[in-house]
Amino acid sequence: MKQAVHFGAGNIGRGFIGALFSQSGYHVTFVDIADEIINQLNEEKHYQVLLASDEQESMTIENVSGLNNLKQEKEVIEAIKQADFLTTAIGPNILPRIAPLIAKGLAARAAAGINEKLYVIACENQISATDLLKGYIMEHLDRDVNLAGVSFLNSAVDRIVPIQNNQGSLDVLVEPYHEWVVEVTEDIPHIEGMKIVQELAPFIERKLFTVNTGHAVIAYFGYLGGKETIDQTLADEEIYKQVQATLRETGAYLINRYNLNPEDHQKYIDKIIGRFQNTHLNDGVTRVGRSPIRKLGPEDRLVRPALQAQKAGLSYTNLAKAIAAALMFDNREDEEAVKLQEMIQENGVPNVLKEVCGLEESSELAIEVLKQYEALK
């Protein structure tokens, strides 16, 4: 049987990427630090993916097992030796932590003279996540290790999978929509639901700066407004208009940059807003707003489109307002939110804009964000 090794047996791992491999006839070995999930995968050997829709369809995901990367290093290395695909959905900040073990697996493959193809794909909300992962792996590999059969492919993943409200069960509730786009310039085995493109940039920017920007706007304004979930927040007319105005700004940048058809792009935006309104998902604003330091990074969903819009002479006021709202995300349960608020308390917003967002104090965007921050306060 063909083999996929997937790091991260969480929501996207079980509810999206692992499920597609299983449905494509692969055995999926999930690698995770969560003992409970790993043990359950090995005992039950299957789980359900449930669609968040009126029809409540479900599908059984079989041929799955689990390994704990902290306790079963040898077994993970062996699984990587046998793998046809190695994927991750673990969070961009965790990639450096799993890279040493992946490097050991690749070195073991090379030492055993295994020349079969292995495709490595990081499935994270991050531009060029696989390139980043490759960089971390290379730091732990000797230069002479033969990687001839290994292809590192960048990708964009889009499926809303909320935090699961079913402690003790492997089943995952997911939205019906999904898109997995992989940048490939060679022949690659067919995987159900994987879309192949020659150039990923338009796809990942369109997705990050529409789905993720829109979601972030809802999450941060929803949090400020004391809302619990994304669909509840969107029912607030003022926030709904704020989301639309922000997506008009990212849309103008995307249309200009990638020569998109404006009508088609508006349809794309409308469809995404419809996905956010799904009442079956019960998706919390704190999940969607999680890790604000990462989300405020220079290459991420708020600052990058704002800077690009500014450079292109387009409006970015609403994006600046969203950045200001993100700076106010003071969820005590979120490690990064706590750190962000400490940074603001200790050094002030202009310093955070420089350190976290890469914005000089005198830059037009920093000045606009500060103005919006004061207004929101």
Ligand SMILES: NC(=O)C1=CN([C@@H]2O[C@H](COP(=O)(O)OP(=O)(O)OC[C@H]3O[C@@H](n4cnc5c(N)ncnc54)[C@H](O)[C@@H]3O)[C@@H](O)[C@H]2O)C=CC1
């Ligand atoms: N949930 C969603 O709707 C979407 C999430 N994504 C991206 O997918 C990635 C994963 O997100 P989720 O599945 O939502 O997160 P999650 O928290 O449900 O899953 C992450 C998994 O990684 C495991 N993990 C953490 N540290 C580890 C380590 N050092 N070694 C091995 N396993 C470790 C956790 O135990 C957990 O099971 C993130 O980059 C996210 O941005 C992308 C699209 C949609």
Ligand SMILES: O=P(O)(O)OC[C@H]1O[C@](O)(CO)[C@@H](O)[C@@H]1O
């Ligand atoms: O997973 P992240 O990057 O923390 O951000 C949450 C975002 O990711 C998603 O889970 C899926 O794209 C969205 O729901 C949301 O925009």
